[in-house]
Amino acid sequence: MSDTKIQQGQQWLEKLLQLIALPASVTAEVQPEAEGGEGFWLKISHEDLSEAQIMRLIGERGANIDALQYLTNITLNHGLPKEEQHPFTVDIGNYRQKRLSELQAIADDVAQRVQATGEEEEIENLSSAERRQMHTFFKEFGNLDTESRGQEPHRNLVVSLKG
Template structure:
């Protein structure tokens, strides 16, 4: 199943890029992290101009996030929950770098909440990034996370387990 998912992901993303007039190579790798297994689809920078790379990433990763959302939705369409696979799109090391930044944000939030007892809000995150932070922080004893607000102003809140509001 993983090979079929990898191949489907490579084919889907290669075709999508071709529709945009971009002849880029896509590779796939199964990665396991705190959030579980994910098929990382990496777009090679070879043959792309710096402007094309930046356009595909978008401001704050917005285009890459949108393409990743489309990949996950399209490639899992009609599959049962147990058959679905998570796909992560990578280009120019953006995801790996951002993952490091998110882990640092999670550590800072955890340390501040544990030291002060006060909740800590993280703003300006995509839904995928909020989900990653939920996964990073769920292993922290004594802490809980929940989301507050509505898009586009949805925020991740880190708090002590004893301080989780009833509606969260």
């Protein structure tokens, strides 16, 4: 089942890229997920794309690649029972790993400041997926709490001392 599903994702994304006049090949990998199970990574080859095309695919603060990922997930998992759904991650030029490193650095800096001052700190301009990742990062600090406040698109992550 998973081989067929990941191939379906690869073909679907390649077709979508053709439709938006950015033909590129897509490689597919199965990777273990932190929560258990497996996730499917669809990596867009950037060798045949210009820097401008790559930046257009990523978008401002990753908005376009997040939208591509959302469309991929909603389309390929539509109508399937929860146990048959698989998460797809869409990436180009290791953008996801680079952004993950940036988020980890932000989390470390904010944790240090909150622990030093005791004052809560708000982190703005994160996508919902990035906020989820940040919640996970902050779990490593046993003395910090996190919560999301506000309404999209102005929802922010708030970090404070437990207590």
